[in-house]
Amino acid sequence: MIFLKSFTLITLFTTDQLWGQNLTWLHGTSSIAIAITYYFVSLLIVYVIHLRKDITFTLFLWLLVFFLLACGTSHIISLENILHPNYWLWGYAESFTAIIALVTALGIFFFIPQILNFPSSQQLKEINERLNQEIAQFQSLDQKIRSLNAQLEKKINERTAELKQVNQKLTIEVEERKQIASALHHQIQLEQLIGYFSHRFINVTPTELDSTIEEALTSISEFVGIDRSYLFLFSKQDHKFQVTQKWSVPEVSEASDWDQNIEAKLPWIMSNIKSNVIVNLPEIDALPSEAERDRFYLTTHQIQSLLIVPMFYGTAVKGILALEAVNHTNYWTERDRQLLKLTGEIISGAVERCRQAAELAHRTQQLEASNQELEKFAYIVSHDLSEPLRSISGFSYLLQEEYESRLDQEAQEYLDFINDGALRMKALIEDLLAFSRVGSQNLVLTLIDCKEVITEVISNLQAAIMENNVQIECETLPKIVADRTKFAQLWQNLIANAIKFHNSESTPQIHISATQESQKLIFAISDNGIGIAPQYTKEIFSVFRKLHNPQQYPGTGIGLAICRRIAELHGGKIWVESTVGQGSTFYILFPMH
Amino acid sequence: MNTVTNHKPMEILLVEDSESDALLISKTFSRTQMKFNLTVIKDGVEAVSFLHKEGQYDKMPRPDIIFLDLHLPKKDGFGVLAEIKSEPNLRNIPVIILTSSNSQEDVKECYQNNANCYLTKPTTKEDFCHAVKVIEDFWLNIAKLPLN
Numbered sequence: 001m002i003f004l005k006s007f008t009l010i011t012l013f014t015t016d017q018l019w020g021q022n023l024t025w026l027h028g029t030s031s032i033a034i035a036i037t038y039y040f041v042s043l044l045i046v047y048v049i050h051l052r053k054d055i056t057f058t059l060f061l062w063l064l065v066f067f068l069l070a071c072g073t074s075h076i077i078s079l080e081n082i083l084h085p086n087y088w089l090w091g092y093a094e095s096f097t098a099i100i101a102l103v104t105a106l107g108i109f110f111f112i113p114q115i116l117n118f119p120s121s122q123q124l125k126e127i128n129e130r131l132n133q134e135i136a137q138f139q140s141l142d143q144k145i146r147s148l149n150a151q152l153e154k155k156i157n158e159r160t161a162e163l164k165q166v167n168q169k170l171t172i173e174v175e176e177r178k179q180i181a182s183a184l185h186h187q188i189q190l191e192q193l194i195g196y197f198s199h200r201f202i203n204v205t206p207t208e209l210d211s212t213i214e215e216a217l218t219s220i221s222e223f224v225g226i227d228r229s230y231l232f233l234f235s236k237q238d239h240k241f242q243v244t245q246k247w248s249v250p251e252v253s254e255a256s257d258w259d260q261n262i263e264a265k266l267p268w269i270m271s272n273i274k275s276n277v278i279v280n281l282p283e284i285d286a287l288p289s290e291a292e293r294d295r296f297y298l299t300t301h302q303i304q305s306l307l308i309v310p311m312f313y314g315t316a317v318k319g320i321l322a323l324e325a326v327n328h329t330n331y332w333t334e335r336d337r338q339l340l341k342l343t344g345e346i347i348s349g350a351v352e353r354c355r356q357a358a359e360l361a362h363r364t365q366q367l368e369a370s371n372q373e374l375e376k377f378a379y380i381v382s383h384d385l386s387e388p389l390r391s392i393s394g395f396s397y398l399l400q401e402e403y404e405s406r407l408d409q410e411a412q413e414y415l416d417f418i419n420d421g422a423l424r425m426k427a428l429i430e431d432l433l434a435f436s437r438v439g440s441q442n443l444v445l446t447l448i449d450c451k452e453v454i455t456e457v458i459s460n461l462q463a464a465i466m467e468n469n470v471q472i473e474c475e476t477l478p479k480i481v482a483d484r485t486k487f488a489q490l491w492q493n494l495i496a497n498a499i500k501f502h503n504s505e506s507t508p509q510i511h512i513s514a515t516q517e518s519q520k521l522i523f524a525i526s527d528n529g530i531g532i533a534p535q536y537t538k539e540i541f542s543v544f545r546k547l548h549n550p551q552q553y554p555g556t557g558i559g560l561a562i563c564r565r566i567a568e569l570h571g572g573k574i575w576v577e578s579t580v581g582q583g584s585t586f587y588i589l590f591p592m593h
Numbered sequence: 594m595n596t597v598t599n600h601k602p603m604e605i606l607l608v609e610d611s612e613s614d615a616l617l618i619s620k621t622f623s624r625t626q627m628k629f630n631l632t633v634i635k636d637g638v639e640a641v642s643f644l645h646k647e648g649q650y651d652k653m654p655r656p657d658i659i660f661l662d663l664h665l666p667k668k669d670g671f672g673v674l675a676e677i678k679s680e681p682n683l684r685n686i687p688v689i690i691l692t693s694s695n696s697q698e699d700v701k702e703c704y705q706n707n708a709n710c711y712l713t714k715p716t717t718k719e720d721f722c723h724a725v726k727v728i729e730d731f732w733l734n735i736a737k738l739p740l741n
Contacts, residue, residue: 384693
């Protein structure tokens with residue numbers, strides 16, 4: 001409205017001014033058109049700024065808007081100046097516009113790079129196409145990824161399933177291994193238990209046997225977890241198996257009639273046992289049809305599981321080991337069964353060994369008793385023989401003394417024979433007595449100095465030594481525990497023999513020595529005498545055994561028998577090594593205490 | 594020299610069941626120089642009766658020395674020895690055990706029961722004569738015996 005008013009005014013005034021009306025109109029219309037255009041363009045730019053927030057050079061556009069507004073306004077002021085000349089105002093407007101134009105021009109200079117960067121529609125189109133291509137590529141890639149992903153997922157699922165399966169298998173395996181380990185542990189414990197009892201049974205004495213069997217039965221029964229167990233031994237007297245040991249858990253009573261004739265009650269089982277077969281019945285129903293009697297007996301006694309192990313010693317069944325379960329079913333592994341069989345054998349071995357030991361002890365006792373009786377008998381005999389001998393000797397003497405004048409030469413000779421016989425008999429009786437005395441008297445063991453005892457013996461025999469010009473050498477000898485009197489008697493006999501049986505062709509030499517070997521002491525007495533033929537080296541140690549007649553070498557032949565007796569009483573022995581004509585060496589072994 | 598032998602014969606009691614031994618002993622004694630009266634009794638019960646002067650023995654003298662065998666019928670030598678040594682008026686008579694036994698148990702028991710000497714009968718004539726000679730020398734000549 002202002003604008004129209006102004007234009008009317010321009011029209012009114014121009015008629016009176018220098019300018020003609022047409023010229024005024026030309027200027028006025030043009031200026032207004034220019035100003036309107038400027039303003040319109042400004043508005044369009046503002047609109048663009050408003051719409052395109054992404055434009056980076058907004059400040060430049062705003063400068064342009066101000067510039068266009070200033071240009072438009074400058075045109076209006078120039079028109080005003082035509083209508084109402086005011087050149088100062090016009091000048092100011094012009095200078096203001098000029099400043100804005102300069103600033104805008106400067107802005108254009110600064111913003112050129114940004115303006116140039118602003119893409120063109122062609123560029124945008126290209127970019128767009130590129131983008132579309134990229135998008136298509138991305139989509140194809142995405143599809144590929146999706147397909148790969150699906151494949152991967154499938155594989156993962158498959159693998160998971162596989163792993164699950166493997167895991168299940170492993171779990172089963174672990175479980176199985178655990179079971180195996182537990183079975184192995186059980187077995188090791190059972191083996192240890194049996195090993196322990198095997199050791200006990202090896203060293204068991206007859207008096208400990210029963211208690212050890214009982215202990216073994218209890219331990220093994222408890223370990224294998226059964227309700228009752230029995231040990232039967234075969235009695236030679238009754239020809240029957242008899243229960244010798246039994247065990248049961250407290251809450252289960254014993255089967256009272258097991259003792260009586262088990263063979264009649266369990267014929268099928270017992271026939272297996274006798275063939276050295278383990279009867280393993282985890283369930284009684286498993287019995288074959290021919291074992292009807294066995295089944296009947298076992299079921300009436302509520303036995304659920306039964307294991308009967310034969311106890312063999314050599315080729316004979318010596319007993320049976322029976323394990324029963326009445327409250328549960330019990331399974332025994334093959335290894336368990338074999339171990340229990342082994343236990344049975346260990347027990348029967350120990351039983352047999354103890355039986356043999358007892359038998360041996362009994363026999364030894366009998367032998368000792370008969371030996372003592374024999375010694376007593378020898379003593380009594382020799383004692384009782386001395387009285388008639390005294391009569392013979394005494395009265396033959398009286399005959400000789402009192403009836404000498406009435407007896408002829410022949411009768412005198414007969415009497416001499418009687419006297420000689422009596423003398424020899426006296427020697428025999430005395431030696432027999434001495435021999436029996438050696439065995440009948442208890443050993444008095446003391447620590448003795450062998451060298452000292454032998455030196456004493458040598459000095460006792462000094463007369464014979466001097467007479468035969470004997471050289472005796474005795475090495476250093478150790479001390480031993482022995483009966484001093486008997487030890488001296490032994491050496492007295494040996495040295496006396498060595499002197500007596502000397503070789504007349506050389507100087508008699510006797511050498512005494514001893515060697516120590518671990519737990520024994522071996523004495524040796526060597527001579528250079530007449531020696532002993534090899535066939536007699538054993539029998540010379542028998543009672544009254546002589547190799548020479550009394551005229552050559554007097555004596556009864558008891559000396560070496562006494563020596564042997566003394567050595568044996570000390571737990572030792574005596575033997576000889578000899579060469580006829582060269583000499584003998586007697587060895588005497590004494591155990592060291 | 595023992596005074597007893599000088600004045601009157603020595604009273605010897607021999608308790609011995611073996612006739613031959615008794616005869617041998619008496620024969621051997623008789624070969625010595627000493628004077629003696631030897632009485633031989635053949636069993637233990639008789640010997641005790643003799644010592645107690647019972648029955649037929651009431652006139653018999655008290656022995657100066659007793660030779661006692663151990664193996665006797667009815668009552669053995671140990672029993673006789675015990676009786677002698679338990680009687681106050683008999684226990685001072687020397688008792689010489691003369692036996693065939695040389696068992697240590699017998700020796701110990703006899704000395705335990707106050708036997709005065711223990712001798713084993715020798716078997717041969719030489720030993721026998723020697724033993725009798727020693728007995729004579731010691732018990733009848735050297736040893737002083739109590740007088741009745």
